[in-house]
Amino acid sequence: MSEQPGMESVLDFLTVPVVRLEEGSARVLFTNAAARALPFSLVPPTAALDAEGAPLPPEQHPVQRAARGEQLEGELFRWVTPEGVRTFVIHSRVDRSRSPGVVxxxxxxxxxxxxxxEDLRRALEARDSFLSVASHELKSPITVLQLVLERLQRGARRETELSGSQVAERLEPALRQVRRLGVLVQNLLDVSRARNNHFVLDRERFELGSLVREVCERFTEQSRQAGSTLVAEDCPLVEVHWDRLRVEQALSNLVTNAIKYGAGGPISVRAELQDGAVSLRVEDRGIGVTDGDRERIFNPFERAASGHRVESLGLGLYIVREIARAHGGTVGVSGREGGGSCFTIRLPVEVTEVVSE
Ligand SMILES: Nc1ncnc2c1ncn2[C@@H]1O[C@H](COP(=O)(O)OP(=O)(O)O)[C@@H](O)[C@H]1O
Ligand SMILES: [Mg+2]
Structure with a gap:
């Protein structure tokens, strides 16, 4: 070791890995503690990649270049390590006050x-794609609404006799679109509320089973149209103290997803009371969620990569998560044996009280 001991202890104190070599031969003279602590070697024969991740020929290895006397000024290189790819910015200097020089x-x-x-870029991409989907989603009901109203207006101008029931019939598609718009705008409002921490709960006491049954009844027709059967399993008799409308909304979002992504298979909704918390489980036998998507899909604007649908805004699960959080609970997804997915909302029960029959 041709290093002065004082210098070595200073270099060991640095958190940035430092390597000193003999100019020309590339013989390693010293590696500081930060470099020694790495689970891989920074010098050849360990290969380095360029900033884009392409392998470098041995003579282009940054350590070889520096050993030839080249001065590196903050170039980017990558190393494939047991813990994944690491990116380093490399500087080098040659001290020729000795011979051979020290790099x-x-x-x-x-x-x-x-x-x-990378995370930021992803989030921005998701938001941009959300903006284009959302504007499309807002535009299409308005177009339908405009057509319906113009037709009615033309009818009225021609003073043809339109019976009350004809008017009602013609207004039906307009109302459908207004409802669709209402849901969309409500979701956008909820997202902005959740983001600003303004999800204020309006708690009330009610019997859990009534909520589960109500949601299932509301979606029976829609699931039938998708070819699915929707079954509410037996529910424990328990009184909960939650924001009923919000929990209904959360459960409805999960059921809507199960219908949308459930590939026409059976869907079940189940409630369980365990350790002072109620688990609301929605299970389907559809496309399922890959391990890599399990966390991400609960973020705003996020959709799993495959099977994008135009009407998908990627807000539903985010709203579910925020509703669960506001109640001090959680939501998660697990795979289902034989395909499909199982989403579980787990909410604490403030007063656990078995309702007497
Ligand atoms: N039951 C499910 N099965 C498979 N994938 C699902 C299911 N529910 C949600 N996902 C995935 O999670 C994404 C986010 O869901 P969500 O936030 O409700 O948005 P959206 O339904 O508008 O796409 C969906 O785009 C879909 O890829
Ligand atoms: Mg959804």
Whole structure:
């Protein structure tokens, strides 16, 4: 070791990995503690990749370049490590006050920033795609609404006799679109509320089973049209103290998804009381959720990559998560044996009280 001991302890104190080499031979003279702590080696024969991740020929390895006397000024390189790809910014200097010269390399690990940048880029992409989907979703009911109203107006101008029931019939598609718009705008409002932490709960006491049955009844027809049967399993008799409308909304979002992504298979809704919390489970036998998507789909604007539908805004699960959180609970998804998925909302029961029959 040709290093002065004082210098070594200073370099060991640095959190940035430092490697010192002999110019020309590339013989390693010193590696500081941060470099020694890495679970992989920064010097050849360990291969380095360029900033885009393409393998480099041995003579282009940054350590070889620095050993030839080249000065590296903050170039980006990657290493494939047992813990994934790491990105380093590398600087090098040659000290020729000795012979042969001594090359000092510093390796600044910017992987955490790289990941943060990647997450940010993803979130922005999801938001941009959301904006285009949302504007399309807002536009199409308005177009239908306009057509219906113009037709009615033309009818009225021609003063043809339109009976009350004819008017009512013609207004039906307009009303459907207004309802669709209402749901959409409500979702947007909920998202902005949740983002600003203004999800204020309006708690009331009610019997859990009534809520489960009500939601299932409301979606029976819609699920039948999708070819699915929707079954509410037996529910424990328990009184809960929740925001009924919000929990209904959360459960409805899960049931809507089960219908949408359930591939026409049976859907079941089940409630269980366990350790002071109620689990509301919605199970389908559809396309399922891959391991990689399990966390992500609960973020706003996020949709799983496959099977994008135009009417999908990626807000439903985010709203479910925020409703669960506001109640001090959680939501998660697990796979189902034989395909499909099982979403579970788990909410604490403030007063656990078995309702007497
Ligand atoms: N029951 C399900 N089975 C499979 N994938 C689902 C299910 N529910 C949700 N997903 C996935 O999660 C994504 C986010 O769901 P959500 O937030 O409700 O948005 P949206 O229904 O508008 O797409 C969906 O786009 C879909 O990819
Ligand atoms: Mg949805």
């Amino acid at each position: 000092t390399l510093t390796f600044q690990d910017i992987s955490p920033w790289r990941h943060a940048e």
